[in-house]
Amino acid sequence: MGIGLGIFLVVIGAILKFGITTEVSGLDMGAIGIILMLAGGAVIVLTLLMMLSRPSRRGEDPVHRDDPHL
Template sequence: MAHANGIAKQGGAEAAKIGIGLGIFLMVIGAVLAYGITADIAGLNLDAIGMILMVAGVAVVVITIILMMMRRDRTARAAMDDTDVL
């Protein structure tokens, strides 16, 4: 849905930035836990938690990029179908 003032389009771009930023954040925290911390905590495997966070970060980035491409394709198609434009 495109509004005259572009609010819907800007919201999608902001959500994409947040999604990519969140994915990178998860990857960094995961790398720090997996490779940077050598402490042993009873009952916690920091290497496994770090790997899980890194995989989750990659998944968030990939899903965000896929959704951005789908949204862009749908917006371009809607603009081409607009018959009211001269």
């Protein structure tokens, strides 16, 4: 979910920065777009770091209590 949110923020930021030409008084759409793109990039990086820091569960065999060889 984190990577999807990050991509969403980057896309919305890029649309605001490069696609919107309408001016709103008191708001700089370009600056808001850059902020959203940076926030989206940060979300993606943090999500990837969290995924890499999790212990891997591949290759572990579950312990079966009913196994007579234990």
